[in-house]
Amino acid sequence: MRLVVGVSGGSGIPYALNVLQALHTLDVETHLVVSSGARRVMSAEGGPQETELRALATHVHDDRDLAASIASGSYRTGGMLVVPCSAGTLAKIAGGFADNLLSRAAHVTLKERRRLVLALREDPLPRPMLENMLRAHDAGATVMTASPGFYHAPKTVDELLHFVTARMLDQFGLDVPGFQRWKEPT
Template sequence: MRLVVGVSGGSGIPYALNVLQALQVLNVETHLIVSSGAKRVMTAEGGPQLGDLTPLASAVHEDRDLAASVASGSFRTDGMLVIPCSAGTLAKIAHGFADNLLSRAAHVTLKERRPLVLVVREDPLPRPMLQNMLSAHDAGATLMTASPGFYHAPQNVEDLLNFVTARVLDQFRLDVPNFKRWREEG
């Protein structure tokens, strides 16, 4: 399996790190795109940095490289996810504004009718963002919030991150080991 992983400038870079770690364990080929906004958030939040994410990816593409492989529909992938997906990136994707590689790769994913999962990380949700979420949904994207469940009795932040990662990767039919599902025996 081959997935494009976009990281945009929303708060929540630990979610991206957790997803990349899970995809590496699952032996999924990953093509990472980190936006300039995400790089600024990494610095501001002091959590995972670019050097924590890039070793986990199979390939890393510069966000300004619109000639990268993932910018073309002829480069086959099994889909794309953007985690976290900022309000600005959501707006670009919802309206087909492909001015950087992240939004171009998302555009390609939609035009090729491949799964595109956008994990938004912002509250409260203002009307323009809700409209953009509906536009992205209508274009074929799956919208998710970085909202962990609590029925699995999380003990720490890692458990919360793992929950969101498992739900996101469910959209690609990938099973995260040891994920406890609701009322599943096991």
């Protein structure tokens, strides 16, 4: 399987790192695109940095390269995740505005009717964002919030991240090792 992973400027870069770690473990070919906004967030939050994300990706693309392979529908992928998905990136995707590689790859994913998962990590949700979520959903995207469950009694932040990662990758039919599903034996 080949997946595109977009990282936009929303808070929550640890989710992107966790997704890339899981995809690396599952031996999934990944095409990483990191927006300039994500770089600013990484710098401000002091968590995972771009070098850590790049080390886990199979291919890394410059967000300004609108001629990259993933900018074309003829380049086959199993879909795309945008994690975290900022409000601005959501608005671009919902409106079909493809001014950088991340939003162009998302546009291509939708036009080719491939799976697009947008993992939002922002609260509260103002009306324009809710409307953009609905527009993205109606265009074919799966809109998720990076909201972990607690029925598996997590004890660490990594367990919370793992839960959200597993739920996102479920959308692509991928099973993340160690994920405890509701009422399944351990």
